Amino acid sequence: xxxxxxxxxxxxxxxxxxxxxxxxxxxxxxxxxxxxxxxxxxxxxxxxxxxxxxxxxxxxxxxxxxxxxxxxxxxxxxxxxxxxxxxxxxxxxxxxxxxxxxxxxxxxxxxxxxxxxxxxxxxxxxxxxxxxxxxxxxxxxxxxxxxxxxxxxxxxxxxxxxxxxxxxxxxxxxxxxxxxxxxxxxxxxxxxxxxxxxxxxxxxxxxxxxxxxxxxxxxxxxxxxxxxxxxxxxxxxxxxxxxxxxxxxxxxxxxxxxxxxxxxxxxx
Numbered sequence: 001x002x003x004x005x006x007x008x009x010x011x012x013x014x015x016x017x018x019x020x021x022x023x024x025x026x027x028x029x030x031x032x033x034x035x036x037x038x039x040x041x042x043x044x045x046x047x048x049x050x051x052x053x054x055x056x057x058x059x060x061x062x063x064x065x066x067x068x069x070x071x072x073x074x075x076x077x078x079x080x081x082x083x084x085x086x087x088x089x090x091x092x093x094x095x096x097x098x099x100x101x102x103x104x105x106x107x108x109x110x111x112x113x114x115x116x117x118x119x120x121x122x123x124x125x126x127x128x129x130x131x132x133x134x135x136x137x138x139x140x141x142x143x144x145x146x147x148x149x150x151x152x153x154x155x156x157x158x159x160x161x162x163x164x165x166x167x168x169x170x171x172x173x174x175x176x177x178x179x180x181x182x183x184x185x186x187x188x189x190x191x192x193x194x195x196x197x198x199x200x201x202x203x204x205x206x207x208x209x210x211x212x213x214x215x216x217x218x219x220x221x222x223x224x225x226x227x228x229x230x231x232x233x234x235x236x237x238x239x240x241x242x243x244x245x246x247x248x249x250x251x252x253x254x255x256x257x258x259x260x261x262x263x264x265x266x267x268x
Contacts, residue, residue, distance in 0.1 A: 024089070024101065024127070024135065024173075025087070025089060025101075025172060025173060025261045026173075026259075026261055026262055026263045027087075027261075028054060028055070028083060028084065030054050030055070032055065032080070032084045033051075033055060035051075035052065035055055035056075035076060035077060035080060036073070036077075038051060038052065039052075039072065039073045039076055039077075040073070044063070044067075049063060052076065053264050054264065055080050055083065055084075056076055056079040056080045056083050057079065057083050057113075057258055057259045057260050057262075057264060058076065058079050058116055058257075058258055059255075059256050059257050059258065059259075059264075061255065061257055062116045062117060062257050062258060063076070065117060066116075066117070078114060079114065079116070082112075082113045082114050082260070083113070083260065087103050087112055087172060087261075088103060088104050088105060089101050089102070089103060089104075089172050090102050090103075090104040094129065094155065095155060095156075097131050097132070098129060098130070098131045098155070099129070099130055099131075100128055100129050101128040101129075101130075101171075101172045101173070102128075102170065102172065103170070103172050109170055110170075111169040111170055112169065112170065112171065112172050112174075112260065112261070113169060113174060113260040113261075114169060115165065115166070115168065115169055115174075115176075115258070116176065116257060116258040118142055118145060118165065118176060118257075119142065119145045119178075119184060119187060120142055120143065120144070120145045120184070120187050120188045120190070120191035120192075121141065121142060121178060121179070121182075121184075121186075121187025121188065121190045121191045122141070122142045122145075122176055122177070122178045122187070122257070123139060123140070123141050123142075123176070123177050123178065123224055123248065123254065124139060124140050124141075124142070124150060124165075124168055124174065124175070124176055125137060125138070125139045125174070125175040125176075125177070125245050125248070125249050126138050126139070126168070126171040126172075126173050126174055126175070127173040127261070127262070127268070128171045128172045128173045128261075136244060136245065136246075137173075137244075137245040137246065138152070138154075138220050138245060139152075139220050139221050139224055139245040139248060139249075140152035140163070140168075140220060140223075140224075141191065141194055141223060141224055141227055142165065142191060143162060143191045143192070143194055143195040144162065144191070144195070145191075148164055148165040148166060149162040149163065149164065149165060150162065150163055150164075150165045150168070151163075151194060151195060151198060151199060151223060152220060152223075153201070153203050153218050153219050153220045153222070153223055154203065154220070155203060156203055156205070157203065158203050159199075159200045159201055159202055159203065160198055160199055160200060160201045160203070160218055160223060161199060161200070162195070162199065171261075172261055173260065173261030173262055174258070174259065174260040174261060174262070175249060175256060175258070175259050175260075175262045176256070176257045176258040176259075177249065177254040177255060177256050177257060178254065178255060178257060179228070179233060179235075179253055179254055179255075180253060180254065180255045186231070189231075190227055190228060190231060193213075193227075193230070194223070194227040197213050197214050198214070198215075198218060198223050198226060198227060201214075201215065201216075201217055201218045201223075202216075202217045202218075203217065203218070203219055204217035204218065204219060205219050206242070207219050207222045207242075208241055208242060209222075209225065209226075209229075209236075209241065209242075209243065210226065213226075213230055220245065221243045221244050221245045221247065221248050222242075222243055224243075224248050225243045225248065233253055234253075235247075235248050235251040235253055235254065236248065236251070237250040237251045237252070238250075246268045249267060249268050250267040250268060
């Protein structure tokens with residue numbers, strides 16, 4: 001009886017996820033334009049910021065951060081070039097059930113975009129991972145911006161660990177966010193405690209919210225939620241027992257900084 005229950009449960013999941021409609025990749029519908037005149041302005045209007053976002057995937061906080069640097073114009077034009085570059089998405093296997101979209105050229109994985117400046121405590125998201133037709137996605141939190149490391153929890157049989165941030169440039173979809181109205185000193189503290197408290201935890205897709213700072217197990221979005229909970233920031237947008245990357249990305253406590261392959265006007 002137990003064997004049949006498991007079989008029919010998997011069958012129902014397959015049927016349900018097969019009919020889920022979720023966008024795999026967002027390509028900008030607006031024609032590519034020459035941004036030079038806008039980037040040369042000493043002061044940008046709200047309309048200018050909106051145009052830059054739709055042409056580059058870079059939101060206002062990052063634009064303002066880069067605007068005072070000598071390489072501002074060249075970097076923004078580079079982001080625009082990447083944003084509009086053709087992408088060849090190939091489905092690859094992560095496991096028996098889970099797949100990963102990669103940008104492939106001549107059968108070799110290629111970086112799909114270039115990361116904007118990131119700092120400790122920033123949260124990365126992708127929709128490039130999916131099971132059947134359900135794009136549950138993946139997420140991680142930057143814990144060492146000086147050396148370029150992000151804490152992630154991948155798959156059954158693994159433990160949460162730091163990985164090179166640059167690996168994220170191989171994902172075909174990307175979104176970077178951070179808590180709103182928080183100092184970088186606060187984010188540095190969160191990142192430090194996250195690194196020491198939430199590294200080397202066993203992966204568990206069913207890991208539930210835990211009141212303690214160090215839960216017995218975790219998964220990618222559970223790490224993010226657990227990282228900010230001791231600081232009175234509950235990033236789960238729907239308040240359920242479990243938390244997903246989409247739940248975190250839709251939190252009203254976060255602000256977007258960069259997107260690639262995501263609709264800049266959407267939350268997921």
